Amino acid sequence: MIVAERKPLDEIKEMVKGFKKVLNVGCGGCTSICLSGGQKEVGLLNEELKNALAQGNAPFQIDGFTIERQCNADFYSDLDEIIKPYQAILSMACGAGVQFLADRHPSKPVFPALNTIFVGVDRDLGWFEENCRSCRECVLGETAGICPVTRCAKSLFNGPCGGTSRDGKCEVSKDTPCAWYEIYKRLHEQNRLDNILKVKPAREWRNQTRGTLIQEAFKSRYAK
Amino acid sequence: MKSGSRLERTLEAGHFAFTGELGPPQGANVEAVRKKASYLKGIVDAVNITDNQTAVVRMSSWGAGLIAIQEGLEPNYQMVCRDRNRIAMQSDILGAYAHGIRNMLCLSGDHQQFGNHPMTKGVFDIDSIQLISMVKGMRDDKKFLNGDEIDGAPQMYIGAAENPFAEPFEWRVHRLAKKIAAGADFIQTQCIYDMKMFRDWIRQANDMGLTEKVHILAGITPLKSGGMARYMAKNVSGIIIPDEIIDRIVQAKKAAEEGIKICVEQIEELKEMKGVHGIHLMAIEWEHRVPEIAERAKLIPRPQV
Numbered sequence: 001m002i003v004a005e006r007k008p009l010d011e012i013k014e015m016v017k018g019f020k021k022v023l024n025v026g027c028g029g030c031t032s033i034c035l036s037g038g039q040k041e042v043g044l045l046n047e048e049l050k051n052a053l054a055q056g057n058a059p060f061q062i063d064g065f066t067i068e069r070q071c072n073a074d075f076y077s078d079l080d081e082i083i084k085p086y087q088a089i090l091s092m093a094c095g096a097g098v099q100f101l102a103d104r105h106p107s108k109p110v111f112p113a114l115n116t117i118f119v120g121v122d123r124d125l126g127w128f129e130e131n132c133r134s135c136r137e138c139v140l141g142e143t144a145g146i147c148p149v150t151r152c153a154k155s156l157f158n159g160p161c162g163g164t165s166r167d168g169k170c171e172v173s174k175d176t177p178c179a180w181y182e183i184y185k186r187l188h189e190q191n192r193l194d195n196i197l198k199v200k201p202a203r204e205w206r207n208q209t210r211g212t213l214i215q216e217a218f219k220s221r222y223a224k
Numbered sequence: 225m226k227s228g229s230r231l232e233r234t235l236e237a238g239h240f241a242f243t244g245e246l247g248p249p250q251g252a253n254v255e256a257v258r259k260k261a262s263y264l265k266g267i268v269d270a271v272n273i274t275d276n277q278t279a280v281v282r283m284s285s286w287g288a289g290l291i292a293i294q295e296g297l298e299p300n301y302q303m304v305c306r307d308r309n310r311i312a313m314q315s316d317i318l319g320a321y322a323h324g325i326r327n328m329l330c331l332s333g334d335h336q337q338f339g340n341h342p343m344t345k346g347v348f349d350i351d352s353i354q355l356i357s358m359v360k361g362m363r364d365d366k367k368f369l370n371g372d373e374i375d376g377a378p379q380m381y382i383g384a385a386e387n388p389f390a391e392p393f394e395w396r397v398h399r400l401a402k403k404i405a406a407g408a409d410f411i412q413t414q415c416i417y418d419m420k421m422f423r424d425w426i427r428q429a430n431d432m433g434l435t436e437k438v439h440i441l442a443g444i445t446p447l448k449s450g451g452m453a454r455y456m457a458k459n460v461s462g463i464i465i466p467d468e469i470i471d472r473i474v475q476a477k478k479a480a481e482e483g484i485k486i487c488v489e490q491i492e493e494l495k496e497m498k499g500v501h502g503i504h505l506m507a508i509e510w511e512h513r514v515p516e517i518a519e520r521a522k523l524i525p526r527p528q529v
Contacts (some may be wrong), residue, residue, distance in 0.1 A: 153335050153346075154306070154332050154333075154348045155351075156351040156352075157351050157353075157354065158353035158402055159351070160392070161390075162332075162414055164392070165391065165461045165462070166391060166464070168392075171334075171461040172337050172338075181391055184392045185392070197401075198402075198405075199354075201354065205349070
């Protein structure tokens, strides 16, 4: 899941102030699941913005509308009509959703209400952790299902570095487990240390340009 | 000979090597480098020039290394993976070699979070073991990492660090083996305070035949005060200082003197240890005490090679 968190109110205020009629678009996908940008959060943010901006004589109208997913055109049929009278749009989707919305309505100023922070998992209720950097060359099979790119502070492929503490924590934080300590432990338990005995050569970073994926079965459909 | 550096000649001739460390200034203060170099000239076989250590911006390692050469010292050019991608690394290696630098120490680098630009973007395009392998490929295969031919391949004597005092302890000797397999010619260890742990590690390295493939220089940092000992023991990951060492420093009337005494004792012990081929003395901001330590530990005069 893509995990996002709400921007500070002051930052959002700065973006939308000066607009009299704003629509806040929620997303029923990932940002709803991580409790940052669903229907409920749209309502809460709108209340805060009304209190902050609709003071004195200055008129400020903000409404909310949440669609199932902001990253797919199939869910935009109602929104495309609703959006018309608004001067500016706030989006509570991830960065991908914000861009999809902005591309679809290029005449409207679109502002992100969230910071997209990572691809992660639910550690517990309301507690999320980053597990994947989308590096496009997954090595989890060799590293016992623990990602060295994401979970090692130096993204080492031949770790651990010399900074692992006595209780197996990373030098950057006493609360962060050393990824390579964990990789070592799990491979040791699985009797698979051979995996990391050999030098892992320098990798090709494939995520330095924008990615596009067309599944094999659809290639003829999109052939130019 | 791989690079023909003084350090290589010393180690290959079977002498017990002695290297020091020089931390460049936080500025272009040439005199500061010359002053530190003056304490080490004629005392050490080569001097490590640190690369923005603890992620604090300083004069570049190769830049300060060139001043060291002018001062009659042989630099060991440290390079970390934190600040440069493979293009910048290879380019800097060519430049450093072109100006007479012949030794390199390949490191991951302290995380940027510890430094004075904590929110900078860490590069870590390749890791320290991949760096070793890249420098070896540039030297022996005369090729860049991408396979292109090099016009004038840099012949570096390749160093790496290893830390016997960080978890998982039982893996550390295997990581040493990986560094040797990648192409390390010599190793400088993390500062040793726990001699028993170090003995265990070097015994494993001996048993695996690794000390016949690589020259290991034991890392030593003299403790200057009880405060420093306590701080390092508590706050620096990957450093273990036994209580008896801390007690000796804390209880001593003259802590600095006791620190040097401990350091000299350690060197004497390490000289006799099978598999240890030299000392790497990291006297942090204490370069002026190195001649005294060298003399008391009978590390000078240095062999002429």
